[in-house]
Amino acid sequence: MDTSKPAIFVNGALLPMHVRKRVRTVIQVMGSDRGAVVGKSPDDLQLVVKGSPPSAPLTNFVEVIGIADSEKSIQAETWTNFGDAFDTYSYNQLCQLANGEYQHLFL
Amino acid sequence: MPVNLTPNAIATINGGDVNLKPLVQVLDIKQMGSAQERFRILVSDSVLTQHAMLGTQLNDRVKTGLVKKGSVIQLIDYICSEVQKRKIIVVLNLETIIPDCEIIGNPKMFPDATAHKTLPNTNSVQPAGVVGYNNLSSQSHGNNMSSIQPALSSQNHGGNVQSFRPTLSTLNQGSNMQSFRPALSAQTHGNDVQSFRPTVQPPYQPPPSYRNHGAVMKNEAPARIIPINALNPYQGRWAIKARVTAKGDLRRYNNARGDGKVFSFDLLDSDGGEIRVTCFNAVVDRFYDVIEVGRVYLISKGSLKPAQKNFNHLKNEWEIFLEATSTVDLCPEEDGSIPQQQFSFKPISEIETAENNSIFDIIGVVISVNPSVPILRKNGMETQRRILNLKDGSGRTVELTLWGDFCNKEGQKLQEMVDSGSFPVLAVKAGKVSDFNGKSLGTISSTQLFINPDIPEARDVKDWFDRGGHDVASVSISRDCVSGGPKNEIRKTVSQIKHAGLGRSDKPDWATVRASISFIKTDTFCYTACPLMIGDRQCNKKVTRSGNSRWQCDRCNQEFDECDYRYLLQVQIQDHTGLTWVTAFQESGEEILGCPAKELYLLKYELRDDTRFADIIRSRLFCQYLFRLKIKEEMYGDEQRVKITVIKADKVNYSSESRYMLDLISKVRRY
Numbered sequence: 001m002d003t004s005k006p007a008i009f010v011n012g013a014l015l016p017m018h019v020r021k022r023v024r025t026v027i028q029v030m031g032s033d034r035g036a037v038v039g040k041s042p043d044d045l046q047l048v049v050k051g052s053p054p055s056a057p058l059t060n061f062v063e064v065i066g067i068a069d070s071e072k073s074i075q076a077e078t079w080t081n082f083g084d085a086f087d088t089y090s091y092n093q094l095c096q097l098a099n100g101e102y103q104h105l106f107l
Numbered sequence: 108m109p110v111n112l113t114p115n116a117i118a119t120i121n122g123g124d125v126n127l128k129p130l131v132q133v134l135d136i137k138q139m140g141s142a143q144e145r146f147r148i149l150v151s152d153s154v155l156t157q158h159a160m161l162g163t164q165l166n167d168r169v170k171t172g173l174v175k176k177g178s179v180i181q182l183i184d185y186i187c188s189e190v191q192k193r194k195i196i197v198v199l200n201l202e203t204i205i206p207d208c209e210i211i212g213n214p215k216m217f218p219d220a221t222a223h224k225t226l227p228n229t230n231s232v233q234p235a236g237v238v239g240y241n242n243l244s245s246q247s248h249g250n251n252m253s254s255i256q257p258a259l260s261s262q263n264h265g266g267n268v269q270s271f272r273p274t275l276s277t278l279n280q281g282s283n284m285q286s287f288r289p290a291l292s293a294q295t296h297g298n299d300v301q302s303f304r305p306t307v308q309p310p311y312q313p314p315p316s317y318r319n320h321g322a323v324m325k326n327e328a329p330a331r332i333i334p335i336n337a338l339n340p341y342q343g344r345w346a347i348k349a350r351v352t353a354k355g356d357l358r359r360y361n362n363a364r365g366d367g368k369v370f371s372f373d374l375l376d377s378d379g380g381e382i383r384v385t386c387f388n389a390v391v392d393r394f395y396d397v398i399e400v401g402r403v404y405l406i407s408k409g410s411l412k413p414a415q416k417n418f419n420h421l422k423n424e425w426e427i428f429l430e431a432t433s434t435v436d437l438c439p440e441e442d443g444s445i446p447q448q449q450f451s452f453k454p455i456s457e458i459e460t461a462e463n464n465s466i467f468d469i470i471g472v473v474i475s476v477n478p479s480v481p482i483l484r485k486n487g488m489e490t491q492r493r494i495l496n497l498k499d500g501s502g503r504t505v506e507l508t509l510w511g512d513f514c515n516k517e518g519q520k521l522q523e524m525v526d527s528g529s530f531p532v533l534a535v536k537a538g539k540v541s542d543f544n545g546k547s548l549g550t551i552s553s554t555q556l557f558i559n560p561d562i563p564e565a566r567d568v569k570d571w572f573d574r575g576g577h578d579v580a581s582v583s584i585s586r587d588c589v590s591g592g593p594k595n596e597i598r599k600t601v602s603q604i605k606h607a608g609l610g611r612s613d614k615p616d617w618a619t620v621r622a623s624i625s626f627i628k629t630d631t632f633c634y635t636a637c638p639l640m641i642g643d644r645q646c647n648k649k650v651t652r653s654g655n656s657r658w659q660c661d662r663c664n665q666e667f668d669e670c671d672y673r674y675l676l677q678v679q680i681q682d683h684t685g686l687t688w689v690t691a692f693q694e695s696g697e698e699i700l701g702c703p704a705k706e707l708y709l710l711k712y713e714l715r716d717d718t719r720f721a722d723i724i725r726s727r728l729f730c731q732y733l734f735r736l737k738i739k740e741e742m743y744g745d746e747q748r749v750k751i752t753v754i755k756a757d758k759v760n761y762s763s764e765s766r767y768m769l770d771l772i773s774k775v776r777r778y
Contacts, residue, residue: 093769
């Protein structure tokens with residue numbers, strides 16, 4: 001596990017707290033707009049993910065890791081297909097744990 | 108004396124008065140009866156005492172100490188009735204005036220002479236009794252008799268023999284008592300006691316053996332109408348005016364005493380009292396056609412018996428049995444003071460915590476109706492069942508299960524209404540709570556259903572529904588609420604199973620463990636089983652080769668060519684706390700290995716394809732499962748060993764398992 005570049009688990013609502021920091025989230029891909037991927041965050045907010053997606057087609061759910069460059073967009077470095085079924089509820093809970101009282105347990 | 112009790116109250120009440128509303132003092136309280144809690148009190152007007160039964164609705168006054176020995180009470184509703192030839196006051200309502208008070212005056216037992224059991228000398232008693240009566244009443248205001256009073260009062264409490272006896276016996280003592288008498292009678296205050304004498308029965312009755320021949324005054328006047336709640340078995344004459352709220356079907360029965368028929372109906376009166384009336388055989392013929400639901404009747408005579416609580420859910424401890432002498436008269440004019448029905452509606456949310464089999468009145472909006480389906484009952488009879496969902500303002504919905512005729516009558520009507528887009532209000536009288544699949548309500552024979560009833564509660568719930576209740580999310584307390592597997596699912600870790608000593612009690616323990624498979628024993632993983640059917644179950648006993656190629660079952664004592672192969676799998680499972688051996692039989696073995704035992708057996712022993720066999724086994728290693736385990740300590744030879752059997756093995760569903768763990772985290776105690 002690469003601990004040199006930790007990325008904070010975020011959902012749409014937590015993203016603004018981490019602008020210019022390295023974050024990770026899972027989006028549900030909704031489409032693309034001028035070279036960026038538009039997706040839905042685990043808490044149902046719209047996010048824009050910039051950067052170059054992998055050559056393989058994106059699945060319904062994609063994990064992205066990169067720098068939060070605004071309150072609503074991420075400059076992604078890593079794209080990982082998470083398949084077409086994903087429990088966004090649990091992931092959203094995880095984001096809240098990672099930013100709440102158990103923050104110290106997360107990188 | 109802090110208070111004046113109503114003079115002559117006892118005599119007046121015994122004389123038939125019901126309007127005096129006298130002040131009396133409680134001298135004694137006794138709890139009566141075993142099945143029904145009931146209190147008998149001894150009341151005094153400072154001169155005389157008399158036993159009085161408290162209506163059970165007044166029991167609380169005694170229990171809460173509002174009425175106790177010494178209390179001065181005002182009798183509000185009461186009647187004097189004759190029970191087993193003894194007069195007794197039945198108190199239906201009272202007020203406590205002074206909770207605690209010294210005994211006022213020197214009261215004596217009211218000479219209700221009808222209860223004499225033994226008399227020392229019949230000849231001398233008759234005149235003496237009359238004298239005695241005067242004697243008693245005259246004692247009232249004089250203190251010079253005090254020397255014999257202790258004896259009297261002690262006998263008062265002694266039992267059924269009325270206190271009149273001591274007076275008689277003192278009379279027999281001879282002349283020194285006689286000398287008192289002139290003085291006593293001189294003290295008699297006026298004639299008020301005397302004036303009630305005609306209604307008081309003569310103080311003499313023949314000894315018990317002749318009792319039946321004694322002259323019994325028959326009161327031909329119509330019995331007074333009393334509230335249903337005041338009915339009790341100690342009352343001879345009564346009448347009630349009540350509306351029939353339900354009429355049962357005519358049922359025929361056959362028991363050891365022969366054939367018979369029975370029907371019953373429920374009554375409601377203007378005070379909200381309800382009671383069931385039951386008729387048998389010839390009485391059925393007299394009244395079955397007379398009784399109509401919704402009509403008001405005057406009913407008189409009949410015996411009161413304890414209500415059969417398993418059939419009768421009315422709020423009354425008694426049930427009326429009509430007899431040949433009973434009268435049931437239709438009141439032609441409508442009595443608006445008696446409601447058509449009486450409900451005690453509870454919010455649906457209360458069912459959630461109610462005990463199984465308790466009886467509830469519910470009103471709610473029908474939000475869905477399922478089709479009627481035939482159900483085979485345990486006794487082999489087929490019946491109909493229809494499930495509908497009710498919603499009310501308590502934020503809960505509940506399943507109502509209609510059985511039998513309800514499905515086609517009310518059920519059909521409700522389905523048509525819901526199908527056409529309306530949401531009818533349904534009032535359920537006497538539904539039974541069931542704890543099958545969460546909590547639900549079911550109909551029983553005495554249940555009544557009212558669709559869109561014209562009552563305020565119906566308008567309230569309809570109002571609520573129309574003003575947004577329709578869209579309010581509500582939680583079902585029926586089957587939906589049982590999410591995440593069976594209710595009794597207890598999560599354990601491997602080390603908890605060992606350290607908590609599970610399986611040591613008489614009954615097996617059950618636990619669910621999330622663990623990975625770390626090893627599967629492959630030298631023996633299945634056995635040869637008997638495929639024959641015994642009844643509706645397969646025999647499954649181990650079979651052995653019988654010489655040639657055939658299989659022999661010792662239990663079935665038969666031979667056959669082909670046997671069955673069933674798993675008997677020894678597996679090691681492991682979680683973050685430890686490791687343990689478990690045994691998986693046929694079904695759970697198949698769940699773990701993903702193929703039938705026979706297939707694996709053939710692969711290993713006939714095809715001898717060890718590579719594929721090993722692949723299958725290895726593919727299961729380190730897979731996570733949710734194991735449902737049965738844990739029981741058993742004897743193996745001399746050794747006690749805890750045996751853990753896999754009842755079910757489910758591949759972990761990561762999504763639901765995540766939710767389960769998130770829930771655990773939220774429940775972690777924080778310091």
